[in-house]
Structures are given as C-alpha cells and as structure tokens.
Amino acid sequence: MRIGELARRAGVSTRALRYYEQQGLIEARRSANGYREYDEADLRLVVEIRSLMAVGFTLEDARPFVECLRSGRPSGHACPDSVAVYRRKLAEIDEEIRALVARRSEVASQLARACPGCVLSKGGEP
Amino acid sequence: MRIGELARRAGVSTRALRYYEQQGLIEARRSANGYREYDEADLRLVVEIRSLMAVGFTLEDARPFVECLRSGRPSGHACPDSVAVYRRKLAEIDEEIRALVARRSEVASQLARACPGCVLSKGGEP
DNA sequence: CTTGACCTTGACGTCGGCGTCAAGGTTTAC
DNA sequence: GTAAACCTTGACGCCGACGTCAAGGTCAAG
Numbered sequence: 001m002r003i004g005e006l007a008r009r010a011g012v013s014t015r016a017l018r019y020y021e022q023q024g025l026i027e028a029r030r031s032a033n034g035y036r037e038y039d040e041a042d043l044r045l046v047v048e049i050r051s052l053m054a055v056g057f058t059l060e061d062a063r064p065f066v067e068c069l070r071s072g073r074p075s076g077h078a079c080p081d082s083v084a085v086y087r088r089k090l091a092e093i094d095e096e097i098r099a100l101v102a103r104r105s106e107v108a109s110q111l112a113r114a115c116p117g118c119v120l121s122k123g124g125e126p
Numbered sequence: 127m128r129i130g131e132l133a134r135r136a137g138v139s140t141r142a143l144r145y146y147e148q149q150g151l152i153e154a155r156r157s158a159n160g161y162r163e164y165d166e167a168d169l170r171l172v173v174e175i176r177s178l179m180a181v182g183f184t185l186e187d188a189r190p191f192v193e194c195l196r197s198g199r200p201s202g203h204a205c206p207d208s209v210a211v212y213r214r215k216l217a218e219i220d221e222e223i224r225a226l227v228a229r230r231s232e233v234a235s236q237l238a239r240a241c242p243g244c245v246l247s248k249g250g251e252p
Numbered sequence: 253c254t255t256g257a258c259c260t261t262g263a264c265g266t267c268g269g270c271g272t273c274a275a276g277g278t279t280t281a282c
Numbered sequence: 283g284t285a286a287a288c289c290t291t292g293a294c295g296c297c298g299a300c301g302t303c304a305a306g307g308t309c310a311a312g
Contacts, residue, residue: 004288014289019270033278035289055229055236058268077240086237093230097223103181104219110181111212114203130258140259145300159308161259184298 003028006038010046017046023059025049025066045069048076056093061085129154132164136172143172149185151175151192171195174202182219187211 007014020026021036026045028036045066052062064085065076076082133140146152147162152171154162171192178188190211191202202208 002289013270015270015272018291019268023269033289035278053269055232056226075240077236083237083241086233086240090230090233090237093226093233097226097230100182100219100223100226104216104223106181107212107216107219110203111209111216114201114212115209128259139300141300141302144261149299159259161308179299 001038001043003036003038006043006046009043010050012046012050020046020049020059025059025063041069057085057089061089127164127169129162129164132169132172135169136176138172138176146172146175146185151185151189167195183211183215187215 001009003014003017007017010017017026017036021028026038026042026049028038028042031037048065048069049059049062052065053059064079064081068079068082069076071079073079077086127135129140129143133143136143143152143162147154152168152175154164154168157163174191174195175185175188178191179185190205190207194205194208195202197205199205203212
C-alpha cells in the first residue's frame with residue numbers, strides 16, 4: 001500500500017508517517033516512480049507506535065518496541081529493552097503523579113487562604 | 127535597583143525579567159542612561175510570579191495575580207480573577223492526575239502482560 | 253586610559269511532533 | 283487532453299519560557 005492508505009488505516013497523517021521514517025522508526029521500500037510502499041507489518045508498527053504514544057510515550061520511548069517488532073517478534077513488548085522502557089515510564093509517571101498531587105494540595109491551600117469556602121463549593125466566591 | 131540586582135534577589139535571570147516585561151507582566155522606569163530601574167514592589171511581583179510558576183502556572187495564569195498586586199492589594203490572590211484562576215488550575219491539575227493515573231494502570235498492565243512479575247519486583251527481568 | 257562589570261536591543265536556537273504550504277512529478281478516470 | 287487525486291522533497295511555523303550570542307553603550311576603579 002502507499003502512504004495515503006497506510007495513514008488512513010493507521011489513523012495518522014501522511015506527514016506523521018514521513019516524520020517517523022525520518023526518525024528511523026519505520027522504513028519504506030520505493031516503487032519505480034519513487035512512491036513509498038508499505039506492507040501489513042508496517043501497519044502493525046505504526047499502530048504500535050500510536051498506542052504507545054496514546055499512553056504518553058515519546059517516539060524515542062517507542063523505538064525499542066519498534067525494533068523488537070522488526071526483529072521478528074510477534075509483539076513489541078517481548079524484548080528486554082521494551083520492558084526496561086516500560087519500567088522507566090512507570091517510574092516517570094509515578095513521579096509526575098507525585099509532583100501533581102503535591103502541586104494540587106499547594107494550590108488548594110492557597111485558594112483556601114485566599115477564599116475560604118471556595119475549595120469545597122462548586123460555585124462562585126464567598 | 128537595576129535588573130541584575132533584581133534578578134539575583136528574585137532568583138531569576140535577567141533574560142527572564144526582560145521576557146516578563148515583554149509579556150506585560152512587569153514594568154520598569156528607566157534611568158537617564160536607559161537602564162531599567164526597579165523597586166521593592168517589583169521584587170514582590172517577580173517573587174509572586176515565580177512562586178506561581180513553581181506550582182505549574184503559566185505566565186498567562188500569573189497575570190491576574192500580578193494585576194491584583196499592582197492594583198494596590200497586599201496579596202495577589204485576593205482578587206476575583208485570581209480566585210478564578212486558582213479554581214481553573216485546580217480543575218486542570220485534577221484532570222491531569224486522572225489522565226496520568228489511567229495511563230499508569232495501562233502501562234502497568236501492559237508490563238504485566240509482557241513480563242509477569244516485573245511490576246512487583248524492583249529488579250530485572252523474570 | 254583601560255579594564256571589567258554592568259547595561260541595552262535584536263535575533264536566532266531549543267524541545268516534540270507534527271501542520272501547512274510551495275512547487276513540482278505520476279497515475280487514473282473520463 | 284485534462285482534471286482529480288495521488289505522490290515527492292524542502293522548508294518554515296507553532297507552542298512556552300526562556301538561553302545564548304552579537305554588537306554595542308555606560309560607569310566606576312585602578
């Protein structure tokens with residue numbers, strides 16, 4: 001299939017696909033006229049990338065998964081590097097949550113001092 | 127005081143101060159040679175901005191607080207617009223936390239499928 | 253007089269993941 | 283033959299909060 005069909009089937013833009021190629025995540029063979037040609041394996045790669053991005057992975061985070069899939073494994077998360085990324089992302093998410101919860105309580109206490117009653121009520125001011 | 131001293135006392139760069147001025151958050155009177163001149167009220171403004179940014183506010187979020195302080199109020203959070211921003215930021219933080227918690231559980235379950243036991247243990251692979 | 257520490261404006265670079273436009277070439281349908 | 287729908291590469295734009303460099307002006311100390 002060509003880039004337009006792959007984009008439609010994967011739910012991404014053609015621009016995104018070219019960008020992934022530029023970042024070395026996917027490759028395409030070229031037909032005689034220079035058009036990119038993809039197969040079903042490429043579709044699986046892109047779907048994998050998008051599902052990882054949907055949970056906050058960057059393209060760099062997704063790279064080991066892509067390489068894992070390209071090495072012939074049926075799933076991208078069955079390689080040590082992928083598992084390592086999973087563990088690192090879990091730690092990063094935990095840290096983000098901790099920071100956000102801390103911020104939340106700081107903001108809430110500031111609001112409480114500025115406007116007692118505002119925190120509990122859903123309406124306007126005191 | 128001039129911009130260097132304000133920067134030191136507020137713990138920011140001079141570049142940041144010029145940027146805040148460019149964004150209309152702070153103003154400076156100019157001395158005869160063109161140098162910016164600040165007073166203690168400006169220091170309080172910058173400190174307020176930084177403390178808000180420390181809990182995840184953008185400069186736009188900080189604007190109502192700055193205007194509140196400049197209107198003569200002793201504290202930046204004693205104005206309706208400031209309170210409104212507090213409430214909005216609380217809602218945004220709550221939403222971010224919700225999204226992160228959802229992501230965390232998705233990643234954790236993916237990891238559990240990829241590598242049973244990895245989630246609980248702190249060490250390497252199965 | 254010169255060094256050095258300060259100040260000025262202007263403008264480009266950073267990060268990620270593309271969007272969007274330009275200026276074309278290719279192929280298919282009618 | 284020509285319009286439509288594809289495709290190509292290249293390159294700039296965006297967001298936020300500045301960092302960093304350039305090319306200069308100012309001022310006090312030695």
